[in-house]
Structures are given as C-alpha cells and as structure tokens.
Amino acid sequence: MFALLKRDLYLALFSSSSFFYTSSFFVLVLIILPFLFGTNDVQLQVLFKGIIWIGLSLSILLTMDRIFNADYEDGNLDIIFQQNPSLETIIISKYITHWIVYCLPLFIVLPILSFLFYVSLDNFFLIFLNLFFGSLGMVFIVTFVSALTLGAKRTIFLKAIIVIPLFVPFLIFGTNLESWPILLALSMMSFVLSMYVSAYGLRLYVE
Amino acid sequence: MNELKIEDLTCYRGENLVLKDLNTKLKSGETLVIRGSNGSGKTTFLRVLSNFIKSYKGKILFNDQNVLEDSYYRYSFNFIGQKNSLKDNLSVKNNLRLWEIIYQKKISYSKILEEFNITHLIERDVTSLSDGQKKCISLLRLNFTESKIWYLDEPFVYLDEENSQKLIQKIKNFNNNNGIVIITSNINLQNTFTNEIKI
Numbered sequence: 001m002f003a004l005l006k007r008d009l010y011l012a013l014f015s016s017s018s019f020f021y022t023s024s025f026f027v028l029v030l031i032i033l034p035f036l037f038g039t040n041d042v043q044l045q046v047l048f049k050g051i052i053w054i055g056l057s058l059s060i061l062l063t064m065d066r067i068f069n070a071d072y073e074d075g076n077l078d079i080i081f082q083q084n085p086s087l088e089t090i091i092i093s094k095y096i097t098h099w100i101v102y103c104l105p106l107f108i109v110l111p112i113l114s115f116l117f118y119v120s121l122d123n124f125f126l127i128f129l130n131l132f133f134g135s136l137g138m139v140f141i142v143t144f145v146s147a148l149t150l151g152a153k154r155t156i157f158l159k160a161i162i163v164i165p166l167f168v169p170f171l172i173f174g175t176n177l178e179s180w181p182i183l184l185a186l187s188m189m190s191f192v193l194s195m196y197v198s199a200y201g202l203r204l205y206v207e
Numbered sequence: 208m209n210e211l212k213i214e215d216l217t218c219y220r221g222e223n224l225v226l227k228d229l230n231t232k233l234k235s236g237e238t239l240v241i242r243g244s245n246g247s248g249k250t251t252f253l254r255v256l257s258n259f260i261k262s263y264k265g266k267i268l269f270n271d272q273n274v275l276e277d278s279y280y281r282y283s284f285n286f287i288g289q290k291n292s293l294k295d296n297l298s299v300k301n302n303l304r305l306w307e308i309i310y311q312k313k314i315s316y317s318k319i320l321e322e323f324n325i326t327h328l329i330e331r332d333v334t335s336l337s338d339g340q341k342k343c344i345s346l347l348r349l350n351f352t353e354s355k356i357w358y359l360d361e362p363f364v365y366l367d368e369e370n371s372q373k374l375i376q377k378i379k380n381f382n383n384n385n386g387i388v389i390i391t392s393n394i395n396l397q398n399t400f401t402n403e404i405k406i
C-alpha cells in the first residue's frame with residue numbers, strides 16, 4: 001500500500017500542476033464573489049460559508065477521473081493490481097492520495113481566504129472542521145463512482161449526475177457551522193459504502 | 208526447475224466461449240507462442256494466466272500448485288500488456304522512477320535503456336515519442352522483477368526489425384536462465400520459437 005501511495009504522490013509531484021490548479025481554481029471561484037455581490041462584510045461572510053462548498057465540490061468532481069481512470073487508460077492499473085493483491089489497500093491508498101493532492105491545497109489557502117472574507121477566528125475553526133470531515137466523505141463518494149464507471153470514456157456529465165445528488169447532504173450540513181459531528185457521521189457512512197462499492201467496481205474491471 | 212501446466216482451460220466472457228479445453232505444459236527454458244486471429248482470445252488467455260480473470264473452468268498449475276490458491280504466484284510472473292503503462296505528460300526518466308517505486312526495485316536507467324539503444328530518450332516527454340519507442344520503454348518493465356515467467360501480449364507490435372531481434376535475444380537469454388515465456392502474436396515466429404499453439 002505504501003508503495004502505491006508513494007507512487008501516486010510522486011506522480012502528483014511530477015505533474016506539479018495538480019496542486020497548483022486545485023488551489024487556484026478554489027481561489028478563483030471565491031474571488032468572483034465580491035464582483036457579483038459587492039464587498040458588504042456580513043453578506044460576504046454568509047456567501048463564503050456556502051461558496052467554499054461549491055468550490056470544494058467542483059475541485060473534487062472535476063478531478064475524479066484521475067483516481068482510477070488515468071491508470072486504467074494507460075495500463076498502469078494492471079501493474080497496480082499485480083503488485084497489490086488486496087483491492088482494499090488500493091482503494092485506501094487512492095483515498096489518501098486524492099485527499100492530499102486535491103483537498104489539502106484548499107485547506108492551505110483557506111486561512112487566507114477566510115481573512116479576506118472577514119470570517120472570525122471561531123467561525124474559521126468551525127468552517128475548517130466542517131470542510132475537513134465533509135471533504136473526506138466527498139472523496140469516498142467520488143472514489144466509488146470512479147471505480148464503478150471505470151473504462152467509460154468522456155462521461156464526466158454522467159459522473160456529475162451520479163455524484164452531485166450524493167454531495168447534497170454534505171452541502172446542506174456543511175453550511176451549518178455547528179454540524180461537524182453530522183458530517184463526520186456522513187463521512188463514516190460514505191467510507192463503508194465506498195469500500196464495498198469501489199471493490200465491486202474494481203473487481204468488475206479485473207474480471 | 209519450474210513447470211506451468213494448463214489443464215482443460217475453458218473461459219467465457221459474458222455469453223461468449225473464448226477459450227475451450229486448452230491443455231499445455233511448459234517447463235523452465237521454454238517459450239510458447241499463442242497465435243490466433245483478432246478476438247480469438249489471446250489476450251484473455253494471458254489475463255487468465257496472470258490471475259486477472261479468475262472465473263474459468265479447468266486448472267492452471269505452477270509447480271503443481273493451483274495459481275488461484277498460491278498467494279506467492281503473483282511474484283512469479285511479469286505481465287506486459289498491450290497498453291504501454293506510460294504517463295504521457297511525464298518524461299521517460301520520471302516514468303521509470305514511478306515503476307521503480309511501484310515494483311520496489313532500484314535499477315540503473317542507463318543500463319536498461321541501453322538494451323534498445325534509447326539512452327538518449329531519457330529526458331524526453333513520452334508524448335513526443337513514436338509508438339515503437341514507447342513500446343521499447345514499456346518492455347523495459349521486464350527488468351523490474353525477478354520473475355520466473357513472462358507473459359507478453361503482442362510484444363512485437365510497433366517494433367522495427369532491429370529491436371524485434373533484440374527482444375528475441377532477450378527472451379532467449381531469459382529462457383537460458385530457466386525462464387518460461389508465453390507470447391501472443393499475430394506474426395509468424397515459428398522460425399524463432401518452435402513451440403506454438405493456435406486458438
């Protein structure tokens with residue numbers, strides 16, 4: 001598992017644009033806000049709580065093809081299967097890598113953005129907790145959808161249609177600052193579901 | 208001395224019967240060429256042997272042990288499929304590094320690139336390479352494991368005469384070191400490898 005994890009992180013490092021693109025996409029989505037709604041403090045704070053979830057959802061959704069599909073298309077998935085007998089370790093490794101590469105950059109820029117949007121320190125920590133637990137659950141969801149749709153080409157819209165409704169509970173509870181325990185519970189449920197469904201999807205590919 | 212035995216192998220893909228009652232036996236130092244028309248099941252045969260496809264009838268035994276029950280079998284073979292397993296947006300060197308990590312084996316890049324006289328490609332992006340050059344690099348994966356069997360799916364596709372001869376020599380060297388090789392191919396290799404079955 002650690003070899004696969006290391007390989008995926010190196011792959012992200014070699015194509016270093018991954019880190020840069022995700023965080024800059026997130027920042028750009030947020031920067032549009034003051035142009036649309038003005039610079040009123042209170043209004044921006046309210047909008048910030050919602051729009052960060054849209055930024056996070058899009059960042060995770062638009063990169064879901066890189067979880068399994070990229071390796072499937074170039075043939076690396078065969079090497080991964082041969083070197084890792086357990087599908088579960090492959091899936092867990094993909095969770096970790098995808099979160100580090102596509103979610104962690106958002107958490108790095110989050111303090112600066114919170115400051116720019118006049119978010120208080122107390123609220124920042126609650127937003128951070130919500131995003132942290134929510135992002136885990138969202139990664140679990142895109143992983144199993146990615147595994148189930150393995151081999152299907154140019155289906156980003158189909159995947160979006162499957163994924164977005166599954167993101168809705170995270171978005172509903174994510175905008176409520178006190179609801180991080182619910183997000184944690186949702187993520188734990190997503191993990192259980194994701195492990196089974198992802199393993200099933202990968203097994204279908206192998207067979 | 209290793210032995211790979213295939214007994215009454217039958218495999219369906221969906222409703223289609225792809226492999227029917229295949230029987231063969233290979234010992235250390237032998238190469239088997241699988242020939243057949245497009246869609247005849249050559250790749251399926253190699254994927255069954257590589258334990259990717261596990262739903263089949265019959266038995267595959269490696270040293271008298273069923274490969275489905277042998278957890279160490281995966282260390283015994285190296286499967287090179289038709290896809291090159293190369294990341295297009297990376298250089299050859301970075302692709303080799305990724306293989307080094309996943310196979311957990313350090314290797315001298317210049318030494319293995321020398322095999323196909325492609326040392327000069329090391330810094331080049333894979334996108335800028337020809338299909339033949341990509342194939343040569345893909346075949347370098349054979350150096351990343353200490354396997355006893357090679358499963359090669361259409362290894363001669365895109366290779367020019369010179370590199371094809373180098374690959375043949377590499378296979379023969381592997382045979383001389385007691386390796387077993389199974390190759391699928393559309394081209395006639397009977398002058399080079401006598402052991403051939405048609406499916």
